[in-house]
Amino acid sequence: EAAILDPQHRKFLEVSWEGLENAGHPPGSFAGDIGVFGGCGMGSYLYFNICSNPALVDDVGMFLLRHTGNDKDFMTTRVSHVFDLTGPSVNVQTACSTSLVAVHAAREALLRGECDMALAGGSTIELPQGRGYLYKENEILSPDGHCHAFDHRAQGTVFGSGAGVVVLRRLKDALADGDHIHAVIRGVAVNNDGASKASYLAPSVDGQAAAVKRALDDAGVKAETIDYVECHGTGTYLGDPIEVAALTEAFRASTDAVGFCKIGSVKTNIGHLDTASGVASLIKVALGLTHKEIPPSLGYEAPNPAIDFETSPFAVADRLSAWVSHKGPRRGGVTSLGVGGTNAHIVLEEAPARAPSDEADWPFQLLTLSARATGALDDGSARLAAYLRAHPEADLADVAWTLKEGRAALPKRRVVVAETPGEAADLLEEGNPRRVFSHDDLGPGVDIAFLLPGGGAQYPNMGRDLYETEPVFAEWMDRGLDYLATKIDTDPRALWLPEPGQEAAAEAALRKPSAQLPLIMILEYALAQLWLSWGVKPAVLIGHSMGENT
Incomplete structure (x- = not known):
């Protein structure tokens, strides 16, 4: 089944697992209903890999190959089945804005009480990988293989492959359970351009501006409180000016200030991920809020002359900078625009301050790791050691709790006892069997x-x-x-x-x-x-x- 499964589905399964573990609620540990909302790109794996194998088609049958293994309609329901998630499972398809629209749908389901937690995201993997392209003038692809969003060299975008998922809960529930909150969704809006544009494929200033204004209204905040906007930012000579013009129109409804809000595009880092591009943008802003830093938008040296930055509220974030809020909590916007005119905009706010954990009663902590295979267990040990090296200030009691309660217990087990993050990292890297104990799960019927x-x-x-x-x-x-x-x-x-x-x-x-x-x-x-x-x-x-x- 895994061999015939579209890699987009398989990667969505992987990032869904990682998302739930990152949230501290691995599959099987959460008492409420969990919904799944997402979408994927065209199933090129079916055409290039499956259909070119007649023996496989005859053996399995085209119905099963196409529908249950490769059709985009079955991606989210497969996640629900594999992880036994009983909330709504909805496939979304709005082209490039798919994953951000999926976040909107997940939020609405949470607010209506249809689920208690939700996964939302997207997955796009281009096959064959690394095949390149021939540049053609006046088309969407970049002539130099780089995405120069908002730059005078902007002539096209570059596509990439990737998958991403965010885990959503109602804020009051996440606070009550002590969850780690990366950011808070203050407001969301989704609309369509309709016919107010030059052609079906063209973007619309009016449609995009309306989506941004509605999201700000939904959030109950003024545009002047937004410090950063992660744009769709494809790096096209026409699309970037239209997007900045739309943002300017939306912001001018409440402020005449100039240059106070930074903008950028993650497409300059990882390319255009199609259906997964919106959630990638959302994750970028959430991490920026978490670390209180605004990441740079790459490939920028001078403004696109078709963009009037001098009289707009915006300036390109061309270098890493501290995220300093000028009015209240740090807030950022995220825009995702789909071919066909479906626009989505989300307003994010930094998470409320968390009370520090109670001081541990016991100086030594028991760190537990598990995996399905020894190699994966070694990889997990190395990642944990690297994290502890990079975060010597980490509360080891919190780390121990998360490893025990926020991770699935898999067959290959490893245990280490340490007093400090540095000592734990040393032990995990050295692997001394007198201090680091590895064993297989013995099952529930073991005598003691x-x-x-x-x-x-x-x-x-x-x-x-x-x-x-x-x-x-x-x-x-x-x-x-x-x-x-x-x-x-x-x-x-x-x-x-x-x-x-x-x-x-x-x-x-x-x-x-x-x-x-x-x-x-x-x-x-x-x-x-x-x-x-x-x-x-x-x-x-x-x-x-x-x-x-x-």
């Missing part, structure tokens, strides 16, 4: 044994950290020590938790079996009770010496 040791193991301060951080362990230690205090002449607490400077005397006293053996029994009994409280139940108990009594 408790091995309870005897004399010779006890030393002062054994288990002190557990006593100070784990109430269950402390309760059983106190009960045992209180009872033991009535049976021996020495204070057992003074031996177990000696005052500073008294460790040597306590260690000497613990050499007496009458003091040492009861203490080891109390400690391992308290430890067993702690494990039991966590749901770790033994099928077998093995005791050595005093451990037999335990």
